[in-house]
Amino acid sequence: MGLDRDDVHLDDSLLIVRRSKFDKSRQVPLHQTTTDALEDYARRRDDLCPHPAVPCFFLSGAGTRLNHTNVSKTFAGLLAAAGVVAPLGRRRPRPYDLRHSFAVATLVAWYADDVAVPARLPALSTYLGRIQPVVATLCRGGECSCSAKTSAGEFQRWIFRGRLLSASATA
Template sequence: MTTLRRQAEEYLAMRRALGFKLTTWGQRLMSFIGYLESTGAGHITIEAALTWATSTPASTDPVYWARRLDVVRIFARHLKTLDAATEIPPLDALPHRYRRITPYLYSPAEIVSLMGAAGALKPQLRGQTWQTVLGLLAVTGMRVSEACRLDRQDVDLDKGVLAVRDSKFGKSRDVPVHPSTTAALRRYDRLRDRLWPAPACPAFFISTRGTRLDASNMPADFAKLLHPAGIAPIPGRRRQRIHDLRHTFTVATLLQWYEDGADVQARLPLLATYLGHVDPKSSYWYFSGSPELLALAADRLERAFTPDTHGGGT
């Protein structure tokens, strides 16, 4: 094992111990280390980092290249304290370093269509598993990985509470659900036990093999439901994603709060906690993803600063 590989593995182990998953990030770092080893390099250089970041068949998008370079930059900053010869790629080495994917907001009718397409899958267990998972994601905004990691003991059907354990950044939380959701989960629970009374794992949602659902396969499988659900692609934009259900739930919740006249600013920390965000700042981004939200926020701001012609106040 080379010194660079050992240092990279120790660095990944340290960050994972702090609660970071580093699934894709770790793969990219080790890919870069493999590139350095193939060239015989003993140190990180800016030239090597740029060559590796831009020499990938996966994408020609500068944003994608910049994200690959970010992995090297973060590790190089750490390594610089151990190896003075390490070069740290500058922040402006590649343009357009960050860009959020524009979310797709599903309409209620589209969610019903998606669940209908899922329920038609064969065999029955697969169809009911997919239908229940999609419904749960739509009404809770949970991450796909969180739904897949639910064990039976995490789903309290009597209290209507889901225990999400060790999620992003090592955070855990309780997610209360509506009685209608509890009823749907109970129906699935009974069906699963009838069709597969002795599964191979304690997962609440299982595959037709009796194993836990693989979160990494869910996006590709979800994409196959879009056409049967009648959801057409939008020209010039990437295909709709299963993760967009999380965006849809969040925006719908914010819209409802605005329409109800609630103090949205005061409730944002509650929404952030429910979604499992590290802090409310992660929830603020959703305002830019919906024209309806921007319009409501602008209207409230305008009314807040419009003089009260009846009372003479501001």
């Protein structure tokens, strides 16, 4: 939501995330399908609002910067329209949860491909804008029994006991 137009480099399939959490900045590479979708959005945005008052990449219907409240309400409306409901006793998905799902799916894919996960955890943590290892963020809210100090081997054993795989299949 905080991206300005100068932070989006679609020709290079790259975003620059500036001054995010802990005042950190980072470069985020984009998959070509994401770049294509952002290019389509930018064309439509420019057709609908050719002279915005703000330099942001994502605009509200009023031509202003998006805010968390409106994004969350729109996301909830899209979930309802798509028929996505939270299981009994669980909260509905939130936009922030997409980061969590991405991290979990990435780890599961790495383990399935027999990648040296401990060597890649720092890159995934940086990509997500984290200072601590990404494992610490994956296991919040009592969703699993691991902690920030869990070794990669313990996390891998936990994944293959089926807890994460069955949870990601229902997500």
